[in-house]
Amino acid sequence: MIYIKLFLTAVFWGGTFIAGRILAQEVEPWSGSFLRFLVASACMFPLVRHFEGRLQPLQGRQFFLVFLSGMTGVLLYNVFFLKGMQTVQAGRASVIVASNPVLIALFAALLFRGERLTPLKALGVALSVAGAVYVITRGSPGEILQGAIGRGELLIFGCVASWVSYSLIGKIVMRDVLPVSAVTYACLIGSAGLLPPALVEGMAGNLGSYSLSAWLSIVYLGFFGTCLGFIWYYEGIKEIGPSKAGVFINVVPISAVIMSFFLLGETIDASLLTGGALVLAGIYLTNRPADSA
Numbered sequence: 001m002i003y004i005k006l007f008l009t010a011v012f013w014g015g016t017f018i019a020g021r022i023l024a025q026e027v028e029p030w031s032g033s034f035l036r037f038l039v040a041s042a043c044m045f046p047l048v049r050h051f052e053g054r055l056q057p058l059q060g061r062q063f064f065l066v067f068l069s070g071m072t073g074v075l076l077y078n079v080f081f082l083k084g085m086q087t088v089q090a091g092r093a094s095v096i097v098a099s100n101p102v103l104i105a106l107f108a109a110l111l112f113r114g115e116r117l118t119p120l121k122a123l124g125v126a127l128s129v130a131g132a133v134y135v136i137t138r139g140s141p142g143e144i145l146q147g148a149i150g151r152g153e154l155l156i157f158g159c160v161a162s163w164v165s166y167s168l169i170g171k172i173v174m175r176d177v178l179p180v181s182a183v184t185y186a187c188l189i190g191s192a193g194l195l196p197p198a199l200v201e202g203m204a205g206n207l208g209s210y211s212l213s214a215w216l217s218i219v220y221l222g223f224f225g226t227c228l229g230f231i232w233y234y235e236g237i238k239e240i241g242p243s244k245a246g247v248f249i250n251v252v253p254i255s256a257v258i259m260s261f262f263l264l265g266e267t268i269d270a271s272l273l274t275g276g277a278l279v280l281a282g283i284y285l286t287n288r289p290a291d292s293a
Contacts (some may be wrong), residue, residue: 002239005232007247016225017090018263019217020081026214029082031203034194037074037187039222040230044184047227056181065173066185073166073230074190077159084155089266092135093156094256095276099132101285103164108242111168121286128282131275132157139247139271167242168236179234187226189194 006090017207023032048055058066084093102125117125133141136153173182236245260266 001189001238002232003248006245007251008237009229009232009236009257010248010251012224012229014094014252014259016221016229017085017094017252017256018259019220019225020085021090021093021260021264022213023217023221024082024085027082027206027210027218027253028201028203029079029086030194030197031201031206032082032218033078034076034191034198034203035218036221036226037191037194038228041184041191042189043227044180044187047231048180048184049267051137051180052178055184058177058185062173062177063185065169066177066182067189068097069166069173069182070186071168071191071193072162072169074186077162077166078190078194080158080162081157084152084159087150087152087192088156090260090264091253091257091266091268092153092272093159094253094260095135095272096132096142096153097159097163098253098276098279098283099128100163100167101283103206104127104167104242105162105286107164107168108171111173113243115133118285120288124282124285126282126287128279131280131282132160132280133275134271135275137271138269139274167237167245170237171242174234174238179238180231183227183230183234186230257293 041268045055089094104138105121106117106125109121127251136150136157170182193219236248239245257268257272257276261268
């Protein structure tokens with residue numbers, strides 16, 4: 001059952017690139033991120049009551065770790081996300097973010113016992129990073145040396161760094177914090193951090209001017225992209241570990257590219273296909289079962 005949940009989570013997250021692209025064209029990034037997690041926080045409380053009875057009380061160390069998860073997986077990730085989506089196409093951004101699983105596997109091997117990085121996995125890491133670089137530079141990796149990478153692509157790569165941190169922190173959090181409580185705390189902490197800059201952006205005065213498509217995007221991001229997605233992903237981390245749970249992220253770019261083609265009319269060029277193939281090959285090698293290596 002957890003594998004079905006992780007697959008659906010990846011499909012939902014593929015849709016977040018479509019919703020994020022729509023939202024970023026109209027709503028400022030701090031405001032859009034806050035409203036997303038305001039919706040998510042409101043949805044989380046009935047889920048906590050249903051799954052866990054009440055919001056689990058936290059002790060000092062637990063609160064510190066949950067605070068870090070809120071700062072990385074909520075605040076930093078979503079500001080990078082919406083700022084990047086102002087200029088980066090949904091399909092391209094999703095392929096960059098698809099490098100998450102191999103980097104999670106790499107750092108999990110470095111930080112946690114039992115997460116071994118074999119030569120084959122190391123090759124997978126290299127392929128996936130190469131693919132992400134190929135997509136970021138639109139097929140011209142030499143641009144890295146010339147400092148010509150687009151700001152939007154760099155912001156989307158900031159999403160990767162934030163999510164890797166969130167996933168690794170989540171492995172520690174899940175040792176003694178229930179998953180729905182952990183996600184709820186992360187949403188609340190992240191929302192609190194997003195509110196002041198959102199108000200500075202003028203969110204309070206702009207609420208009445210947002211279109212229906214913007215509000216639908218906010219609701220989609222808040223409920224499907226956050227509530228269900230975060231809970232099921234955290235459950236996956238708890239049951240099968242961060243590396244195996246992270247592999248389902250390879251479904252995200254596939255669903256995002258398909259949806260962006262049909263819903264947003266985005267083009268699919270050679271650099272996107274080549275980079276995407278490298279990323280997926282790296283994901284496969286990194287998460288290949290040990291007995292088949």
